Amino acid sequence: MKKNDPVKNLLPFEKPLVELYEKWEELKRLSGQSKINMDEEIRLLEKRIEATRRDIFTQLSPLQIVQIARHMQRPTTLDYIEQVFDNFVELHGDRNFADDPAMVAGIAKLDGRSVVVIGHQKGKTTKENIARNFGMANPEGYRKALRIMRIAERNEKPIIALIDTPGAYPGIGAEERGQAEAIAKNLREMAELTVPFISVITGEGGSGGALGIGMGNRVLMLEYAIYSVISPEGCASILFRNAARANEAAVAMKITAKDLLELGVIDEIIKEPAGGAHNNFAASAANLKSAIMNNLEPLLSLSHRELIAHRYNKFRNMGIFEEG
Amino acid sequence: MSIHEWFKKKKLEKEGAYVRERLDIPGNLWVKCYKCSQAIYTKELEENLKVCPKCGYHFKLTHFERINQLVDQNTFKEINANIKSVNFLNFTDSKSYTKRIEDAIAKSSLKDAIVTGTGKLGGKDAALGVMDFSYMGGSMGSVVGEKIARLIELAIEKKIPVLIFSSSGGARMQEGIMSLMQMAKTSAALGRLRENRLPYVSVITDPTTGGTSASFAMLGDINIAEPGALIGFAGPRVIEQTIRQKLPPGFQRAEYLLEHGMVDVVCERKALKDTLVKILRWFDEKE
Numbered sequence: 055m056k057k058n059d060p061v062k063n064l065l066p067f068e069k070p071l072v073e074l075y076e077k078w079e080e081l082k083r084l085s086g087q088s089k090i091n092m093d094e095e096i097r098l099l100e101k102r103i104e105a106t107r108r109d110i111f112t113q114l115s116p117l118q119i120v121q122i123a124r125h126m127q128r129p130t131t132l133d134y135i136e137q138v139f140d141n142f143v144e145l146h147g148d149r150n151f152a153d154d155p156a157m158v159a160g161i162a163k164l165d166g167r168s169v170v171v172i173g174h175q176k177g178k179t180t181k182e183n184i185a186r187n188f189g190m191a192n193p194e195g196y197r198k199a200l201r202i203m204r205i206a207e208r209n210e211k212p213i214i215a216l217i218d219t220p221g222a223y224p225g226i227g228a229e230e231r232g233q234a235e236a237i238a239k240n241l242r243e244m245a246e247l248t249v250p251f252i253s254v255i256t257g258e259g260g261s262g263g264a265l266g267i268g269m270g271n272r273v274l275m276l277e278y279a280i281y282s283v284i285s286p287e288g289c290a291s292i293l294f295r296n297a298a299r300a301n302e303a304a305v306a307m308k309i310t311a312k313d314l315l316e317l318g319v320i321d322e323i324i325k326e327p328a329g330g331a332h333n334n335f336a337a338s339a340a341n342l343k344s345a346i347m348n349n350l351e352p353l354l355s356l357s358h359r360e361l362i363a364h365r366y367n368k369f370r371n372m373g374i375f376e377e378g
Numbered sequence: 379m380s381i382h383e384w385f386k387k388k389k390l391e392k393e394g395a396y397v398r399e400r401l402d403i404p405g406n407l408w409v410k411c412y413k414c415s416q417a418i419y420t421k422e423l424e425e426n427l428k429v430c431p432k433c434g435y436h437f438k439l440t441h442f443e444r445i446n447q448l449v450d451q452n453t454f455k456e457i458n459a460n461i462k463s464v465n466f467l468n469f470t471d472s473k474s475y476t477k478r479i480e481d482a483i484a485k486s487s488l489k490d491a492i493v494t495g496t497g498k499l500g501g502k503d504a505a506l507g508v509m510d511f512s513y514m515g516g517s518m519g520s521v522v523g524e525k526i527a528r529l530i531e532l533a534i535e536k537k538i539p540v541l542i543f544s545s546s547g548g549a550r551m552q553e554g555i556m557s558l559m560q561m562a563k564t565s566a567a568l569g570r571l572r573e574n575r576l577p578y579v580s581v582i583t584d585p586t587t588g589g590t591s592a593s594f595a596m597l598g599d600i601n602i603a604e605p606g607a608l609i610g611f612a613g614p615r616v617i618e619q620t621i622r623q624k625l626p627p628g629f630q631r632a633e634y635l636l637e638h639g640m641v642d643v644v645c646e647r648k649a650l651k652d653t654l655v656k657i658l659r660w661f662d663e664k665e
């Protein structure tokens with residue numbers, strides 16, 4: 055992990071922190087040079103920074119949460135794999151066409167237990183992002199994911215899926231190779247898996263591309279992740295006829311963890327450290343790990359049949375309508 | 379640009395993947411074909427199953443027309459007719475979802491974008507789902523998902539095959555994430571159908587994209603597409619904006635999908651009933 059530069063990583067709405075951090079750095083510098091003890095001042099300023107940050111983060115708008123979810127330094131699937139899991143062996147390829155770098159998958163240990171882990175992979179630099187196609191998987195990514203899920207099933211190992219994608223890739227090749235079919239098939243097959251399955255939205259949960267690995271018995275979500283049927287910008291340009299009205303679209307669609315918990319679409323919110331996951335990666339990885347373990351535990355005692363029924367009923371009951 | 383190229387370009391534009399078209403035929407005596415511009419006598423068009431007699435263009439059908447064309451007379455029995463959409467997110471864009479629902483009901487005389495029921499084709503029982511694009515572009519929200527799931531569960535109970543005719547722009551954004559969840563729900567139900575060893579035939583008609591194609595529409599044991607139907611995951615506009623290049627001719631059309639192995643049959647409307655009956659009789663050999 056790169057060392058965090060607190061100021062460089064701040065988002066536009068965190069602007070009040072910039073000045074405070076500059077003061078803090080100045081004090082640190084002065085205290086290093088002079089004989090006067092400034093520890094107390096520094097401590098107070100640090101307190102103020104934290105208080106200001108708390109203030110900002112207790113009243114985030116949905117669109118600000120979108121910015122956190124998309125933060126270039128937000129931990130990626132491979133970051134979490136490194137911190138949360140042991141003995142990871144990445145497995146490549148869908149055995150049909152190609153290996154999709156936008157989707158990673160492999161076998162690993164979680165606190166000593168064998169599991170498989172699957173997730174969308176974004177980059178942290180433009181170069182990495184181009185190599186990873188910005189975390190937008192092609193059909194072979196979804197087919198690889200299903201292949202690895204099947205390995206888990208045959209070997210009675212739980213599946214952990216980490217979701218972080220703007221969406222499935224909209225390209226010519228993706229269409230030719232059956233993007234719709236690949237996702238649809240995953241949905242049908244995930245419903246029938248005989249092993250415990252937990253999916254976690256860690257960053258962006260972009261529509262069908264997210265759901266394509268997202269049908270866990272338990273669906274968890276990081277505090278500042280988002281999950282939506284279309285991006286706020288996409289929704290704004292179609293329904294509000296103006297992409298600049300993304301804020302309204304983000305509010306209207308209910309895409310934050312808090313809203314989705316209320317709607318019953320997710321089961322649990324995983325707390326993020328102050329300032330978001332990118333601000334304290336070790337803490338967010340620790341939170342993720344304990345949430346996965348806590349949610350996995352009760353599933354381990356369920357039979358194949360119970361696991362399938364649990365998952366089926368969960369998604370079968372989603373929908374709000376009137377009858378009569 | 380030479381005049382030759384200009385003509386070629388015009389022709390491509392006409393065949394282009396997303397010519398916006400009016401979706402119903404107005405009560406005129408004459409209709410102009412959207413593809414070849416031929417003026418067609420409405421009566422003649424209807425007698426020809428709403429296929430242009432000159433160029434073979436397949437006009438969209440309402441659920442009513444589809445059922446009339448395919449299902450044995452007086453055998454269709456609708457189920458779950460009284461499930462209705464609600465604006466549970468209090469969603470308002472240029473108008474509120476509540477108003478959109480009212481307008482769609484008035485325009486299409488449907489309660490939502492799909493009609494489900496049971497009926498016979500060539501004497502064979504089937505569970506039938508017929509989407510109707512005239513209700514909010516056939517978009518899939520909670521009601522479409524619920525009706526499809528119940529239809530499949532009924533088919534399992536009655537041990538009959540499922541036939542769904544898709545025509546849908548995808549998920550219904552006004553229901554936010556809940557529309558996405560309908561993809562999971564319908565696909566899971568189809569998994570159950572499969573576990574019960576019952577067949578599912580998906581008939582994909584113009585247009586079928588987004589969440590509908592990425593769930594039940596592409597999951598047929600047998601996928602049948604109508605000629606010229608636009609079928610894909612992402613809409614052509616989105617793809618063009620993403621890759622910043624022109625799309626190949628015929629891209630995402632039924633014939634293109636056939637060529638790329640995504641559908642089993644591209645079937646002209648006049649042969650559709652025969653084909654479906656053959657398939658149903660293959661699955662069920664009892665006379």
Ligand SMILES: [Zn+2]
Nearest residue numbers: 411414430433
């Ligand atoms: Zn014509």
